Amino acid sequence: MDRLVPRQNSSGGKERLGGITKQGDRYLGQLLVVGALAVVRYAQRNGTRRPWLVQLLARRTPKVAAVALANKNARMIWAIMTRGERYRESLPA
Numbered sequence: 001m002d003r004l005v006p007r008q009n010s011s012g013g014k015e016r017l018g019g020i021t022k023q024g025d026r027y028l029g030q031l032l033v034v035g036a037l038a039v040v041r042y043a044q045r046n047g048t049r050r051p052w053l054v055q056l057l058a059r060r061t062p063k064v065a066a067v068a069l070a071n072k073n074a075r076m077i078w079a080i081m082t083r084g085e086r087y088r089e090s091l092p093a
Helices: 026-046 051-059 062-083
Strands: 006-008 017-020
Touching: 026 051, 026 062, 051 062
Parallel strands: none
Antiparallel strands: 006 017
16 A cells, blocks of 8 residues: 555655555555545545644644545554554544
C-alpha cells in the first residue's frame, strides 16, 4: 500500500518527502480514502475526540484531510499487521 505514502529521498538525517505515488492496490487505496472521508464528515457534523483531525481540518480542506487520515490509517494497519498486534485506542490526554 504505497499509494498514499509520499516518496522519500532522505539522507543525512534530513527528511525529504515527495508527492504521493500511484503504486500499490488502487482499490484498497480508494477504500481507505472513502472510509477516511466518512470519518471527516462525521467529525465536521458531530465533533470528534481526535485533536489531530480537528487541527488538520482547521488548516486543510476536507478531502486533503481525508487523504492524510487514510495515509495515517494505512501506516497504523501496516504496523499492526507486521507486529501481529491488536488495535489499541489511544487514551485522551
